[in-house]
Amino acid sequence: MSAEPSPSAVPTFESRVHGCLLGGALGDSLGYAVEFDSINAIRSRYGTAGLTSFGQLDGGSHFSDDTQMTLYTVDGLVEALEWANDGVAADETACLWLAYLRWLATQGVPLPASAPVPQPRWIDGQDVLRHRRDPGSACLSGLATGDMGTVARPVNPDSKGCGTVMRSAPFGLVPHIPEAAVYRLSAAAASLTHGHPSARQSAAAFSLLVHKLATGSDVRTAAEHALSVVEALPDPAPELLERLRQALILSATGTLLNPEELTAQLGEGWVAEEALAVGLYSVLATEATADVQLDPAAHFRRAIGVALNHSGDSDSTASIAGNILGALHGEAALPADWLEALEAPDVIRGMAQRLIAVTVG
Structure with missing residues (x-):
């Protein structure tokens, strides 16, 4: 008889960084396989339980633009922190904009003549990132303008696609900065491509949630705190407030929603507040059972x-859930067999190490 798994030790900050980035990529990779499929199509292909492991995929897996842009967010932050560590003040949002412009080039989109020409960095030499994996239209069009959008003058002013929230976990992984700075950085970066208040606020709320998890909070406390920050804004996006509140209430009932109920209650995840709500609900609603409490990897799966497994933006919602789980449990949450199937884990770990090196050494 095998011994029951014991509760894991409190993860280190370094483990949370690796767990968050790798966890997001794992969720993204599985979700990307069914991103544009209805739940009926998913069940028809993978059975009534849907897609639940990499072993069900034929021909391997790939992560999408969600992981690509998350890693480029890390690189923009790393460059700004490198300047700061050298005693040179840098515009963090400009560093992020340049990083996203370098990502735009990997998608085969020419940089506009009005845009600066960013200097290449380590991440740009990774061939695995130079694939077009269904990038969001607002991310492409917002960067292709050549204008650096701001909160006051955002590009794509009416867009609130999930392309902001799915890339924003890294802002929560910068230690020793106040949460006001986390919010400011995330909101400013979101405004580079999306102008709708919910896109900006959803990204910032997600970053705050990850920030709390990285310092040892549980998920519900972190989510409630992020909600309270949004509620205190002078102009909170009502749809974000509604979705976050629904995710917290529905996840506390003790009954797991089926895929049809999930999207009916929280949305399909194509827009920012829905993607955040579905990812958050998925983590909270599955954490109460005894085996999950004993085994972080069981919680992750x-x-x-x-x-x-729903009719919606499966890669973004699963990526967000993976980011949350990795920041919560650290690398202990990552199923070993899933990691073996993950595309380019060395690149993801390389970016995690760069962030760690410029923050905690």
């Missing part, structure tokens, strides 16, 4: 299964 179960939550990702909920996050991706």
Whole structure:
């Protein structure tokens, strides 16, 4: 008889960084396989439980633009922190904009003549990132303008696609900065491509949630705190407030929503507040059972299964859930067999190490 798994030790900050980035990529990779499929199509292909492991995929897996842009967010932050560590003040949002412009070039989109020509960095030499994996239209069009959008003058002023929230976990992984700075950085970066208040506020709320998790909070406390920050804004996006509140209430009932109920209650995840709500719900609603409490990897498998098996933006919702789970549990949450199937883990770990090196050494 095998011994029951014991509760894991409190993860280190370094483990949370690696867990968050790798966890997001795992969720993204599974979700990307069914991103444009209805739940009926998913069940028809993978069975009544849907897609629940990499072993069900034929021909391997790939992560999408969600992981690409998350890693480029890391690189923009790393460049700004490198300047700061050298005693040179840098415009963090400009560093992020330049990083996203370098990502735009990997998608085969020419840089506009009005845009600066960014200097290449380590991440730009990774061939695995130079694939077009269904990038969001607002991300492409916002960067292709050549204008650096701001909160006051955003590009794509009416867009609130999930392309902001799915890339924003890294802002929560910068230690020793106040949460006001986390919010400011994330909101400013979102405004580079999306102008709708919900896109900006959803990204910032997600970053605040990850920031709380990285310092040892539980998920519900972190989510409630992020909600309270949004509620205190002078102009909170009502749809974000509604979705966050619904995710917290529905996840506390003790009954797991089926995929049809999930999207009916929280949305399909194509817009920012819905993607955040579905990812958050998936983590919270699956954390109460005894086996999950004993085994972080069991929590990861179960939550990702909920996050991706629905008629909606499966890669973004599962990526967000993976980011949350990795920041919560650290690398202990990452199923070993899933990691073996993950595309380019060395690149993801390389970016995690760069962030760690410029923050905690």
